[in-house]
Amino acid sequence: MAPALLLLSVFVVVPICYALYIAFTNTRLTGREALHPQWVGFENFRRLIDSGDLQNSVTLTLIFVVGSSLIGQNLLGLALALLTAKRKRLVVSIVGTSVLAAYVFPEIVPGFMWTSFLSESGVLNSVLRFLHLPTQQLLIDQPMIGVILADVWRATAFSMLVYTAALGDIPEDLIDAAKMDGAGYVGTLWHVTAPLLRRTAFTNLMLITLPTLSVFTMIFALTGGGPGNDSQTLPILMYDQAFKLQDMAYGTAISLVLLGIGVVLSIIYVFVLKPGKDK
Numbered sequence: 001m002a003p004a005l006l007l008l009s010v011f012v013v014v015p016i017c018y019a020l021y022i023a024f025t026n027t028r029l030t031g032r033e034a035l036h037p038q039w040v041g042f043e044n045f046r047r048l049i050d051s052g053d054l055q056n057s058v059t060l061t062l063i064f065v066v067g068s069s070l071i072g073q074n075l076l077g078l079a080l081a082l083l084t085a086k087r088k089r090l091v092v093s094i095v096g097t098s099v100l101a102a103y104v105f106p107e108i109v110p111g112f113m114w115t116s117f118l119s120e121s122g123v124l125n126s127v128l129r130f131l132h133l134p135t136q137q138l139l140i141d142q143p144m145i146g147v148i149l150a151d152v153w154r155a156t157a158f159s160m161l162v163y164t165a166a167l168g169d170i171p172e173d174l175i176d177a178a179k180m181d182g183a184g185y186v187g188t189l190w191h192v193t194a195p196l197l198r199r200t201a202f203t204n205l206m207l208i209t210l211p212t213l214s215v216f217t218m219i220f221a222l223t224g225g226g227p228g229n230d231s232q233t234l235p236i237l238m239y240d241q242a243f244k245l246q247d248m249a250y251g252t253a254i255s256l257v258l259l260g261i262g263v264v265l266s267i268i269y270v271f272v273l274k275p276g277k278d279k
Contacts, residue, residue, distance in 0.1 A: 057237045074205060118139050
């Protein structure tokens with residue numbers, strides 16, 4: 001365990017401790033405070049609360065996490081896994097390749113693709129004009145819906161793979177027994193498949209929630225946190241303060257709030273998944 005603990009300390013514990021130190025100083029990216037920062041205590045956190053940025057960004061971050069991971073990626077991944085279960089290899093290959101194609105690209109690529117798709121002169125509005133339907137400006141009127149749709153499209157492949165593997169582990173005898181007892185597809189899904197997928201579902205939620213919580217590139221490429229601050233999640237707010245405004249200490253304080261939310265969610269998932277919970 002020593003090498004693993006050493007790597008964990010160097011690349012995780014030490015940076016977190018250094019971030020904790022910076023958050024209690026007036027460190028800036030450039031200038032005198034960059035070389036000689038001073039201790040300011042809880043001033044950055046007090047400023048964050050008083051500014052009103054925290055409530056807005058935390059709310060938008062939770063909306064994004066719930067909409068993208070808990071609902072979008074999780075349910076769509078399960079639906080795709082169920083639809084491709086026991087299908088012909090050709091069908092599974094086509095669906096799997098199509099879904100995985102979005103997942104293998106860096107976030108910036110789907111981000112620009114969806115920007116083009118949803119823009120005023122993009123593909124979606126071109127189709128709507130052809131059908132003589134009202135055009136949309138989703139990234140301006142409802143930016144969070146736009147970024148959620150884009151992130152679900154990009155990241156659903158992981159959930160699909162997790163559920164596909166779990167469905168393959170369900171004993172066929174249980175499915176056949178349910179059918180012999182008169183259960184239809186929905187009944188078998190609800191009474192047999194769903195209970196057996198419970199722990200897989202919670203594991204999948206844990207694995208997709210934490211990366212979704214820290215999504216930056218997708219939102220930055222689509223909206224940059226705008227218009228105004230209508231899509232300014234915590235990662236975007238942290239970037240704006242730390243790098244655009246060069247207030248490294250304030251941006252670090254925001255990152256610690258993001259870290260705290262991730263820790264709380266991790267504790268919840270670990271508690272739900274602890275051994276013996278199903279008994």
